[in-house]
Structure formats: C-alpha cells, structure tokens
Amino acid sequence: xxxxxxxxxxxxxxxxxxxxxxxxxxDSASNYFPxxxxxxxxxxxxxxxxxxxxxxKKDQRIAVTLxxxxxxxxxxxxxxxxxxxxxxxxxxxxxxxxxxxGSGTKLNVKP
Amino acid sequence: GAVxxxxxxxxxxxxxxxxxxxxxSLDFQATTMFWYRQFPKQSLMLMATSNExxxxxxxxxxxxxKFLINHxxxxxxxxxxxxxxPEDSSFYICSARILSGANVLTFGAGSRxxxx
Numbered sequence: 500x501x502x503x504x505x506x507x508x509x510x511x512x513x514x515x516x517x518x519x520x521x522x523x524x525x526d527s528a529s530n531y532f533p534x535x536x537x538x539x540x541x542x543x544x545x546x547x548x549x550x551x552x553x554x555x556k557k558d559q560r561i562a563v564t565l566x567x568x569x570x571x572x573x574x575x576x577x578x579x580x581x582x583x584x585x586x587x588x589x590x591x592x593x594x595x596x597x598x599x600x601g602s603g604t605k606l607n608v609k610p
Numbered sequence: 611g612a613v614x615x616x617x618x619x620x621x622x623x624x625x626x627x628x629x630x631x632x633x634x635s636l637d638f639q640a641t642t643m644f645w646y647r648q649f650p651k652q653s654l655m656l657m658a659t660s661n662e663x664x665x666x667x668x669x670x671x672x673x674x675x676k677f678l679i680n681h682x683x684x685x686x687x688x689x690x691x692x693x694x695x696p697e698d699s700s701f702y703i704c705s706a707r708i709l710s711g712a713n714v715l716t717f718g719a720g721s722r723x724x725x726x
C-alpha cells in the first residue's frame with residue numbers, strides 16, 4: 500500500500516513566522532493530498548487539499564504545493580498565530596479509495 | 611456541512627468482553643467508511659475500509675475476526691472489538707467519504723477504548 504512520510508515531527512516557531520511541513524508518498528497512483536489539523540482531544544479537520552493536476556493551492560494564510568515527479572507535497576503556513584498550534588497530518592489517496600496518513604507534525608506557535 | 615457521529619466517545623470494559631462502536635453519517639449517505647486507530651501522539655493507522663452491503667476490506671496485519679465491521683446501511687457502520695484485551699486500548703476513529711462535491715474525508719469525534 501501507500502507509504503506516507505512526514506517531517507518534522509515537531510516544529511516550534513515564533514508568532515508571525517512561517518511554518519513548513521513536508522510529506523513524501525510512495526504510490527505514483529495517488530492523486531489526492533489533503534491536510535488535516537487535529538487539536539488536542541478533537542477530531543481531525545480538513546484545512547486544505549490538492550489534487551494531482553494542480554501544483555499549488557492557496558487559501559489565505561495556508562498553501563500547499565505538490566511535486567508529482569518527486570512525490571512530495573508541503574504545507575505552508577504564513578503569519579502563524581497561537582491558534583495554529585495543533586498536530587497536522589498529511590494524507591495521500593488514490594481516487595479517494597483509501598486515505599493513508601503521515602505520522603503527524605506537532606506545531607507550537609510561541610506568542 | 612457533512613457530519614459524522616461516533617458513539618460511544620469513551621468506553622471502559624473488562625478484558626474478554628466485546629465492545630461495539632457506531633459511526634453514523636448524519637446528513638449524507640456514505641457507501642464507504644474508514645476505520646482508523648490512533649495511539650497517543652501517533653498517526654492515524656488505517657484498519658479497514660467499510661463498504662455498504664459488502665464485506666469490509668482489512669489492511670495487512672489487522673485481524674478481521676478481532677475487529678468485526680458491519681456496514682448495513684448507507685448511514686451506519688459499526689466496529690466491534692471482540693474479546694478485548696488491554697493491548698486493544700486505543701483511540702478508534704471513523705471517517706466517511708462524501709460522495710458528492712469535493713470527495714473529502716470527514717471524521718467522527720473518535721472513541722477512546724480502555725480495556726482493564
């Protein structure tokens with residue numbers, strides 16, 4: 500099956516700085532890449548996603564880039580705020596059949 | 611928006627008993643639901659794919675006789691942990707794929723199982 504690797508496992512940034520989380524995947528058939536934010540004790544929430552026919556997608560302070568050739572995609576958060584602190588998961592799916600998740604990144608935004 | 615309801619949110623049971631967890635799609639139909647297991651501070655591990663009206667497909671290493679999945683309707687999937695043992699203690703979380711629109715995956719709130 501698909502193998503999704505995510506780095507770093509923890510990330511600490513100062514409020515206002517940018518944060519970047521990177522993921523790689525192994526299955527070239529994967530064509531959908533969502534990112535989820537999970538706050539402590541809560542369910543994962545979709546924050547942004549990208550499909551394989553697009554190289555970049557942006558939604559206000561968050562953006563995702565995809566390099567299909569290298570099989571990696573990244574989450575970029577600009578102007579970070581304390582409320583951005585959470586665990587972020589990347590995932591990969593082939594035609595929405597199954598979703599495999601990365602190991603997660605704990606983001607800590609220091610005020 | 612699409613809501614997935616999961617019940618119970620917390621359950622404690624004795625070793626050897628069975629526990630059933632329900633996952634319902636409240637305002638949409640879900641032909642496919644996914645069951646994940648999440649250990650503390652770890653990622654979501656896909657256990658099985660639940661398909662309405664047919665048998666679930668299990669990931670490698672997941673015992674299908676241990677984790678029984680039933681998807682009897684378009685809005686309900688159940689996971690039964692049979693003869694639970696302390697090592698089965700974990701956070702179980704279901705998700706459903708929304709058929710229309712963006713085909714996104716939406717999650718239930720999860721069920722924390724503690725086996726004594």
